[in-house]
Amino acid sequence: PIMEILVQLISLDGAISRYDTLNNFPRVLQLLGFDADTSEKAIQRLSDGIDGLPTTLDDVASTTQRIAGMTGDLDGAVDTTLALNNAFLASGSSSADAQRGLEQYVQMLSKGEVDLQSFRSLQETMPIALNQVAESFGMTGASAQNDLYDALKEGDVTFAEFNDKLIELSNN
Numbered sequence: 328p329i330m331e332i333l334v335q336l337i338s339l340d341g342a343i344s345r346y347d348t349l350n351n352f353p354r355v356l357q358l359l360g361f362d363a364d365t366s367e368k369a370i371q372r373l374s375d376g377i378d379g380l381p382t383t384l385d386d387v388a389s390t391t392q393r394i395a396g397m398t399g400d401l402d403g404a405v406d407t408t409l410a411l412n413n414a415f416l417a418s419g420s421s422s423a424d425a426q427r428g429l430e431q432y433v434q435m436l437s438k439g440e441v442d443l444q445s446f447r448s449l450q451e452t453m454p455i456a457l458n459q460v461a462e463s464f465g466m467t468g469a470s471a472q473n474d475l476y477d478a479l480k481e482g483d484v485t486f487a488e489f490n491d492k493l494i495e496l497s498n499n
Contacts, residue, residue, distance in 0.1 A: 352388045359392070361401050369405050376409040380416060387412060390429060397437050407436070407490060410497035414456030428452030439486050441479040460492050 353366035361369075373387045387408050394404035411432060415425035431445035449457060450472055461471035464484055478484040 352392070355392055356395065356401065359396050360399075361395070365401055369401050372405050373408065376405075377412065380412070382412050382416070390433070393433060394436065397433075406494045406498075410494045411453075413497045414453040414493065418453045418455045420452045424452045435486055436490065441476065441486060441489075443476070443480075446476045446479070456493060456496070459496050460489060463492050463496060 352370045353363050356366040356369070357363060369391065370384075370388065373391060374384055377384065377387055390408045390411070391401075391404045394407055395401045398404060411429060412425075415428060420428065428448050428451070431448040435441050435445050454472070457472050457475065461467075461475040464475065464478065466474040466478070475484070475489075479486060479489060
């Protein structure tokens with residue numbers, strides 16, 4: 328009986344958290360300048376995008392808010408968030424590793440440029456996605472990820488192009 332009660336409490340806590348996210352997400356985004364209809368569509372896309380996955384709606388909503396606040400592009404923020412989530416899951420990252428990779432990614436996205444320490448975090452947390460992105464830019468073999476870093480560092484591939492390619496590959 329005690330275990331059943333604990334499971335019910337955990338389930339209830341999750342439901343309350345999801346309810347709070349669904350209510351607060353549009354309000355926060357309205358403060359960032361997005362209308363209610365756009366915000367509601369975004370939270371629905373996020374919810375649909377993580378359906379059946381271990382990711383929580385709170386996590387993806389928070390990430391989307393951060394990215395949308397930086398870029399001013401809510402649709403792009405949703406796309407990036409879902410692509411990153413898929414990249415971390417495909418690479419088998421733990422929640423802690425995914426959070427670490429996410430932080431580094433968002434920092435690079437905000438600056439629009441890559442740095443070695445942040446890129447190394449991505450290599451550790453989403454290596455499969457990095458290989459796919461590198462390959463899509465024509466970089467293959469054992470040095471593909473390092474070649475991608477060099478291309479990003481030199482500006483041959485912009486971080487925006489990298490982000491767009493990550494989204495494209497995630498959607499395919």
